Structures are given as C-alpha cells and as structure tokens.
Amino acid sequence: MVPAWLWLLCLSVPQAFPEAQPAELYVEVPENYGGNFPLYLAKLPLPREEAEGQVVLSGDSGRAAEGPFAVDPESGFLLVTRALDREEQAEYQLQVTLETKDGHVLWGPQPVRVHVKDENDQVPCFSQAIYRAQLSQGTRPGIPFFFLEASDGDEPGTANSDLRFHILSQAPAQPSPDMFQLEPRLGALALSPQGSASLDRALEGPYQLLVQVKDMGDQASGHQATATIDVSVVESTWVPLEPIHLAENLQVPYPHHIAQVHWSGSNVHYHLESQPTGPFDVDAEGKIYVTSELDREAQAEYLLRVWAQNSGGEDYAEPLELQVVVMDENDNVPVCPPPGPPVSIPELSPLGTEVTKLSAEDADAPGSPNSHIAYRLLSPEPEEGAAGTAFELDPTSGSVTLGTAPLHAGQNILLQVLAIDLAGAEGGLSSTCEVTVTVSDVNDHAPEFTTSQIGPISLPEDVEPGTRVATLVATDADLEPAFRLMDFAIEGGDVDGIFGLDWEPDSGQVQLRLCKNLSYEAAPSHEVVVVVRNVAELVGQGPGPGATATVTVLVERVLPPPKLDQDSYEATVPVSTPAGSLLLIVQPADPTSRPLRFSLANDSEGWLCIDKVSGEVHTARSLQGAQPGDTYTVLVEAQDADEPRLSTSATLVIHFLKAPPPPALTLVPVSSRHLCTPRQDHGVIVSGPSEDPELASRQGPYSFALGPNPTVQRDWRLQPLNGSHAYLTLALHWVEPHEHVVPVVVGHNGRMWQLLVRVIVCRCNVEGQCMRKVGRLKGMPTKLSAVGTLVGTLVAIGFLLILIFTHLTLARKKDLDQPVDSVPLKAAV
Numbered sequence: 134m135v136p137a138w139l140w141l142l143c144l145s146v147p148q149a150f151p152e153a154q155p156a157e158l159y160v161e162v163p164e165n166y167g168g169n170f171p172l173y174l175a176k177l178p179l180p181r182e183e184a185e186g187q188v189v190l191s192g193d194s195g196r197a198a199e200g201p202f203a204v205d206p207e208s209g210f211l212l213v214t215r216a217l218d219r220e221e222q223a224e225y226q227l228q229v230t231l232e233t234k235d236g237h238v239l240w241g242p243q244p245v246r247v248h249v250k251d252e253n254d255q256v257p258c259f260s261q262a263i264y265r266a267q268l269s270q271g272t273r274p275g276i277p278f279f280f281l282e283a284s285d286g287d288e289p290g291t292a293n294s295d296l297r298f299h300i301l302s303q304a305p306a307q308p309s310p311d312m313f314q315l316e317p318r319l320g321a322l323a324l325s326p327q328g329s330a331s332l333d334r335a336l337e338g339p340y341q342l343l344v345q346v347k348d349m350g351d352q353a354s355g356h357q358a359t360a361t362i363d364v365s366v367v368e369s370t371w372v373p374l375e376p377i378h379l380a381e382n383l384q385v386p387y388p389h390h391i392a393q394v395h396w397s398g399s400n401v402h403y404h405l406e407s408q409p410t411g412p413f414d415v416d417a418e419g420k421i422y423v424t425s426e427l428d429r430e431a432q433a434e435y436l437l438r439v440w441a442q443n444s445g446g447e448d449y450a451e452p453l454e455l456q457v458v459v460m461d462e463n464d465n466v467p468v469c470p471p472p473g474p475p476v477s478i479p480e481l482s483p484l485g486t487e488v489t490k491l492s493a494e495d496a497d498a499p500g501s502p503n504s505h506i507a508y509r510l511l512s513p514e515p516e517e518g519a520a521g522t523a524f525e526l527d528p529t530s531g532s533v534t535l536g537t538a539p540l541h542a543g544q545n546i547l548l549q550v551l552a553i554d555l556a557g558a559e560g561g562l563s564s565t566c567e568v569t570v571t572v573s574d575v576n577d578h579a580p581e582f583t584t585s586q587i588g589p590i591s592l593p594e595d596v597e598p599g600t601r602v603a604t605l606v607a608t609d610a611d612l613e614p615a616f617r618l619m620d621f622a623i624e625g626g627d628v629d630g631i632f633g634l635d636w637e638p639d640s641g642q643v644q645l646r647l648c649k650n651l652s653y654e655a656a657p658s659h660e661v662v663v664v665v666r667n668v669a670e671l672v673g674q675g676p677g678p679g680a681t682a683t684v685t686v687l688v689e690r691v692l693p694p695p696k697l698d699q700d701s702y703e704a705t706v707p708v709s710t711p712a713g714s715l716l717l718i719v720q721p722a723d724p725t726s727r728p729l730r731f732s733l734a735n736d737s738e739g740w741l742c743i744d745k746v747s748g749e750v751h752t753a754r755s756l757q758g759a760q761p762g763d764t765y766t767v768l769v770e771a772q773d774a775d776e777p778r779l780s781t782s783a784t785l786v787i788h789f790l791k792a793p794p795p796p797a798l799t800l801v802p803v804s805s806r807h808l809c810t811p812r813q814d815h816g817v818i819v820s821g822p823s824e825d826p827e828l829a830s831r832q833g834p835y836s837f838a839l840g841p842n843p844t845v846q847r848d849w850r851l852q853p854l855n856g857s858h859a860y861l862t863l864a865l866h867w868v869e870p871h872e873h874v875v876p877v878v879v880g881h882n883g884r885m886w887q888l889l890v891r892v893i894v895c896r897c898n899v900e901g902q903c904m905r906k907v908g909r910l911k912g913m914p915t916k917l918s919a920v921g922t923l924v925g926t927l928v929a930i931g932f933l934l935i936l937i938f939t940h941l942t943l944a945r946k947k948d949l950d951q952p953v954d955s956v957p958l959k960a961a962v
C-alpha cells in the first residue's frame with residue numbers, strides 16, 4: 134500500500150514546483166558568522182531580459198517576512214544581514230519572484246532553502262548537578278545500577294553533540310580507587326570487578342563520584358560539564374525466601390499478596406518467572422501475588438524465581454527462588470473404576486472367594502485423609518431372615534468376597550459399593566461404584582425323571598420290535614445347555630437286550646423301545662430300570678433316587694384261536710337212531726394242541742349231547758319228532774380249556790333218514806354166556822370190533838348202547854369198559870332165569886350195527902355160580918305180549934332166532950364159553 138505521506142508528496146510536488154520552475158536553491162550559512170555583513174550567499178538565476186521587474190523575497194508560502202535575508206537588486210545575490218543561530222532556527226525557506234509594480238509575477242517563484250551550518254557553540258549539560266544512587270551489596274560487576282543523563286544543544290548526530298561520560302574522581306578512593314566503571318557513551322554506572330569484590334567483603338561507602346560529560350566524541354577538544362554522584366552502599370536485602378504453603382481453592386480477593394522481595398539498590402525492576410507457569414506476578418515494589426485460585430490436582434508445587442533487574446533488563450544478582458506448595462483440600466470425589474464387563478462367578482464357589490476388588494481413585498493428596506478411601510457395601514442388602522450375606526466387603530481394601538448366603542446360577546447381581554474418602558469419616562466425599570456380578574452355572578444338578586414308576590404297561594406278545602413302549606421325561610435344574618445334556622442307559626431288568634433307548638441329545642425325553650420279540654413264556658413281565666446321567670461331569674452331590682425310573686411291562690400272552698378239524702360237520706342218521714348213539718366226534722385240527730372244551734350252542738330240541746372233553750356227539754334221546762329228509766343244525770362251540778376267551782364254532786348238520794329196517798337178527802352171535810340170579814358181581818364183556826374186516830379196520834372208539842326195548846333197558850345195564858369193549862351186567866336184582874338175548878347197538882365212526890348178546894340167566898348156587906346148565910327154553914313170557922307191535926314182532930323174531938341158535942348150539946355141542954360173535958348190520962350210518 135502506498136503510504137499516505139507519499140501520496141501527499143506526489144500531489145504537492147507540482148504545486149511546489151510549477152511548470153518551468155527552476156529547482157530549489159540550497160544555500161548553507163555558517164552559524165555565528167563573525168565577518169562583515171551583509172554576507173552574500175548565492176547569486177539568484179534571474180532572467181536578464183525582464184530587467185524592468187522588481188525582485189520580491191518572501192518567506193515560506195509567500196509570507197512577506199523574509200527575516201534577515203534580502204536580495205541585492207543590482208547583482209541578484211541573496212544576502213543575509215546578520216549572524217544566524219542554528220539553535221534558534223536551523224533552516225529558512227524563502228521564495229524569490231520578479232514582479233511588475235502592479236504585482237504581476239514575471240519570474241519565479243524560485244524557492245531557496247537556507248541551512249544554518251552548526252557550530253559547536255553549546256556546552257553539554259547534566260540533568261542534575263548532584264545525583265544520588267543507592268547501591269546494594271551483591272550487585273554484580275558490570276551491571277549498570279545508575280544512568281547519567283546529559284544534553285547538548287548542538288545539532289544532533291554531529292560530533293558537536295556526541296557526548297562521552299567519564300569518572301573524574303572517586304572519594305574515598307578506598308578500598309580501591311576504581312570501585313566503579315562508567316560506560317562512556319551511555320553513562321551507565323556499574324561496579325567494577327574490584328569494587329564488587331570489595332563490597333562483597335565489607336560494607337563500604339558512601340562514595341562521591343565526580344563525573345564529566347564532554348562533546349565532540351572521543352576527540353580531545355570539546356565542551357564539558359561535571360556533576361557529582363553520591364553513591365550510598367546498602368546491605369543486600371536479596372535474601373532467600375521460605376517456602377510458602379498455599380491452600381488450594383482459596384476464596385480471597387485476587388491478586389492475593391503472598392510474599393515480598395526487595396532489592397535494596399536503586400533503579401530496580403522485578404521480574405518473576407514460575408516453573409511451571411502459574412498464576413503469579415510481582416509488582417514494582419517486589420510484592421508477589423497469586424492471581425487466581427490454585428488447584429493442587431493440576432499442579433501441586435511451583436518454583437518461583439524473581440529477578441532484580443536494571444532498566445536495561447540486566448540482572449543485578451542471581452534470582453531468588455520461592456517454593457510455593459499447594460495444600461490439599463478434600464475437593465475430589467473418589468472416582469470409581471470404569472465399569473467393566475460383568476464379573477462371572479461360578480455358583481457353589483466357596484466362602485471367601487474374591488469376586489472383585491474395587492479400587493476407587495481419589496485425586497486429592499496421596500497419603501492424606503483426603504485420599505484415604507473406605508468402602509461400604511450398599512447393595513445387595515442382606516435378605517430378611519437370611520442366614521448370612523451373599524457378599525462381604527473389606528472396607529479397607531475394597532475386596533468383595535463371597536459370603537455365606539448361596540448364589541444361584543443365572544443371577545445377575547448389581548453390587549453397589551460406596552467409596553468414601555476421609556477414611557469413611559463424617560464429611561467425606563463419596564461415590565457409588567457399581568459392579569455387575571453374574572453367577573455362572575455349574576453342573577450341580579443331576580437330571581431326574583419326572584416319574585420314577587411307569588406302568589404297568591401291557592404289551593401283547595406279538596408287538597413288533599421297534600414299537601415304542603414308553604416315553605420317559607427327565608429334567609435338569611441346571612441352566613447351562615451343556616449341563617443339561619443327558620445320557621440314558623438301561624441299568625437293569627433287561628439281560629436279554631429286549632429293550633433299547635432312543636433319545637435326541639438335547640431333549641429330556643427318552644423312548645423305551647422294543648428291540649426283540651417278547652415272549653410270555655420266557656418272561657411274563659419285565660421291570661426295566663432306566664438311569665439318566667449328565668453328559669458333563671457332575672459337581673457336588675451325586676445323582677439322587679430320581680435318576681432312575683422303573684418301567685413295568687406286562688407281556689400279554691397271544692394264543693392262536695382253536696381250530697377244528699373240519700369247518701362244518703355233517704351226519705346222517707335214521708330217525709330211529711336210539712339215544713346214546715354216537716354220531717361223530719368233533720376234534721381239534723392239531724391233535725397236539727391244547728385241550729378244548731366242547732359245547733352245543735343251540736340244541737333247542739335237546740336231541741344231541743356232546744362230550745365236553747372228547748368231542749363225541751351222541752344222541753341224547755330218541756329222535757322223536759324228526760322227519761326223514763329234514764336237517765337239524767346246531768352250533769358246536771369249542772373253547773380253549775385254559776383260555777376260555779379263545780373259542781371257535783362250527784355248524785353240525787344232521788340229516789335225518791327214514792328209519793332203517795330193523796337190524797337183521799339173524800346175525801346173532803353164536804356164543805352165549807351164563808349169569809346167575811339173584812345178581813352177583815359178574816358180567817359179560819361185549820366186544821365192539823367185528824369180525825367183518827370192513828368194520829374191524831376202522832379206527833376210533835366204539836359206542837355201546839342197549840337196544841330200545843324197555844324191558845331190556847330195565848333189566849340190563851351196559852357200561853363202557855374201554856374204547857372197544859363194554860361190560861354187560863344185570864340191572865335188576867332178580868331176572869327171570871332163562872336165556873336172554875340182549876340187543877346192543879354198537880356205533881363206530883358214524884356207522885352202527887346191532888349185536889345180539891345171548892345171556893343164559895340161571896339160579897345161583899351157594900358159590901354164586903349157575904347151579905346147572907339151563908335145560909330147555911321155556912315159552913316167551915306173557916308180559917311181552919303187552920309190548921307194542923314192533924317190539925312184539927322183534928321178540929317173536931328173537932324167539933325164533935333163539936330157537937334156531939339153541940338148536941344149532943346143541944347140534945354143534947359147542948363150548949358155552951366161546952367169545953361172542955359180532956354180526957354187522959346192513960343199516961350202516
């Protein structure tokens with residue numbers, strides 16, 4: 134930027150120097166000129182052709198007062214009329230113009246500067262005739278403690294005003310004549326090294342110094358002046374200071390005066406520095422102030438250094454040191470440690486286990502009560518009625534340990550601990566520190582079954598392997614999933630490996646399954662003991678009784694239903710079939726199967742009967758009412774003898790036929806037997822098997838029944854002896870002695886025939902035997918004539934036959950003890 138003065142200069146130049154104006158004329162005039170006057174100074178460059186004009190001299194800016202100057206109109210010289218004093222006016226600014234009488238400017242203005250050249254006509258002068266200075270002991274040599282002042286009226290910057298100071302004399306000149314030194318140009322008075330050394334030894338003085346000031350610089354000539362300096366030497370008050378103790382946070386008006394330093398010499402300025410930088414200051418009188426509150430926690434100590442300096446900033450002596458100690462106030466709250474992650478403590482940890490150790494920080498002075506922290510547990514508070522506390526806190530160390538009250542897995546506990554300084558005393562500052570404690574799970578719970586007894590469960594013998602028998606549920610009170618994993622095993626009751634277990638690893642359910650076929654015969658029941666254990670190792674007590682469960686399984690017997698050898702049975706019988714005739718035998722299909730019990734379900738006519746063990750079906754009575762060609766159906770039921778619920782049935786269809794013609798009695802066996810009457814223990818054996826090879830070859834039992842004749846039925850009794858023989862005895866006590874022909878109906882495999890058994894009844898002798906052979910047969914008993922036509926006919930035929938057989942017997946003279954013959958009947962079933 135162009136400075137403002139330069140602008141002014143540029144603008145003023147054209148005005149000061151109008152066009153075609155000559156340059157300024159510079160003229161020097163010696164000061165105090167001692168020659169004749171007027172003194173011609175310089176010839177003005179006036180134009181010759183304008184001679185009729187009048188030269189006008191004026192002062193600055195056209196002022197008329199030209200002072201001691203004039204222009205000689207003849208010669209055109211500028212002249213001065215008297216001696217000039219530079220100290221009065223050092224320069225004159227003049228203007229010269231050539232004007233007509235009426236004031237018209239013909240030439241000019243010509244500026245002329247007249248400089249008065251200095252002459253050393255001024256004497257230097259001290260500001261005072263007598264100076265007084267105070268010098269402190271301990272001032273270092275060469276450090277000015279006093280400055281002389283002198284002035285010279287001559288032109289500054291020239292030798293005429295170039296002043297030099299000198300000590301002319303020192304009184305007393307003891308202990309050294311050169312106690313002081315004076316810097317010639319500046320007039321700075323200082324102790325000389327000798328002076329300093331002497332003053333350190335003893336307090337001297339006062340001294341009077343005569344000093345001179347002279348111009349013309351270092352030249353020998355020049356004007357001079359003198360003055361006196363009275364220097365009094367005083368004892369040093371620059372003494373070390375005691376440390377200062379200052380309370381922090383001090384509530385006083387600031388700046389607050391805390392100490393005082395004093396440099397006893399004159400011309401002193403104090404300078405203070407603080408290490409580290411602090412709010413301290415020193416004033417011109419050496420009073421040290423603290424300018425604001427201090428904070429011990431920011432800075433506990435300061436080292437202040439105060440210098441005593443002269444006006445040139447030079448140190449008179451070594452600085453004084455002042456230690457400022459900031460005294461602590463309990464202004465800091467204990468600070469809790471930063472919240473960390475929750476502290477994890479395994480459950481069942483023993484009493485005294487350290488949970489955490491709180492260490493709150495207090496910024497107040499270490500080692501003082503202000504930073505002495507005591508701890509107090511605020512929460513959790515001991516529960517009402519609890520045996521002990523869950524946590525215990527050491528008030529001094531801040532260590533939190535486990536107490537007697539048990540912790541439970543999964544608990545999240547917020548510990549609140551009060552940290553108080555002043556060792557917990559009244560008035561201490563406090564903070565509440567918080568620590569979260571999580572109780573981690575420990576595998577201290579064994580899994581247990583929800584039910585220890587399951588069943589009894591009935592399973593049929595034939596359930597397929599793989600069938601689920603039961604589902605057992607176990608629970609584990611632990612929280613950690615890994616501690617809830619269970620392992621199941623069959624511990625007992627399954628030596629044959631019939632059962633197996635299936636489970637999902639992370640479910641508490643186990644399926645008891647069948648692995649093999651059940652067998653009622655092998656084991657009608659099972660008591661399977663299942664045990665559950667943790668996969669992870671168990672801590673603490675072992676598993677309790679709930680770790681086992683017993684599953685009772687009852688095996689249901691499965692029996693095949695009975696099966697008969699035929700799906701349905703049929704028999705064809707003549708309507709004349711007598712009671713007791715064997716019709717057929719109902720039999721199991723497998724002869725080795727378990728025994729059956731037979732019955733007839735709906736024999737509404739009561740014609741039939743069945744042997745419940747053997748299955749033989751007989752006519753129960755005569756088939757009265759049955760019409761030939763009819764059929765009669767009954768249901769035969771067969772039950773398992775041991776398991777009555779197992780049964781089967783089959784129909785039995787009876788086809789009725791016309792009554793067959795009476796059996797041919799001609800086929801009477803030839804043999805006859807003897808029995809005596811009254812009745813003895815004897816009887817006659819009747820043999821079923823016939824001599825007819827067709828009949829004899831048949832298998833199975835024979836059935837025997839007396840013929841339908843009522844007299845026969847009254848007089849005789851026929852008892853089965855074994856499968857093929859029967860025993861015929863007298864039914865009445867007395868039977869008329871003669872030869873009886875007893876019709877016996879033999880049934881075999883659905884076929885029937887009739888035997889005529891001849892029995893000769895005689896009187897018993899004393900030995901119970903026949904008295905003698907029966908003689909002649911007598912006539913037919915008259916009683917028989919009363920019987921029905923059919924019976925009568927049969928008896929008549931029988932009588933004829935008896936006669937024939939008797940005749941034959943007698944003719945052959947055969948032995949009476951011969952076995953009875955059997956004659957098959959043509960009326961086969």
Ligand SMILES: *[C@@H]1O[C@H](CO)[C@@H](O)[C@H](O)[C@H]1NC(C)=O
Pocket residue numbers: 595650
């Ligand atoms: C189990 O029983 C089934 C039918 O009841 C049978 O087929 C199978 O062979 C039996 N298995 C064994 C191993 O006995």
Ligand SMILES: *[C@@H]1O[C@H](CO)[C@@H](O)[C@H](O)[C@H]1NC(C)=O
Pocket residue numbers: 735736737738766767768784
């Ligand atoms: C007995 O029961 C069978 C089968 O139900 C039937 O066919 C028959 O007619 C019944 N017999 C009588 C005499 O009711």
Ligand SMILES: CC(=O)N[C@H]1CO[C@H](CO)[C@@H](O)[C@@H]1O
Pocket residue numbers: 818854855856857858
């Ligand atoms: C099969 C059987 O034991 N038959 C006998 C039945 O009784 C008669 C008479 O005692 C014997 O002769 C049979 O042998």
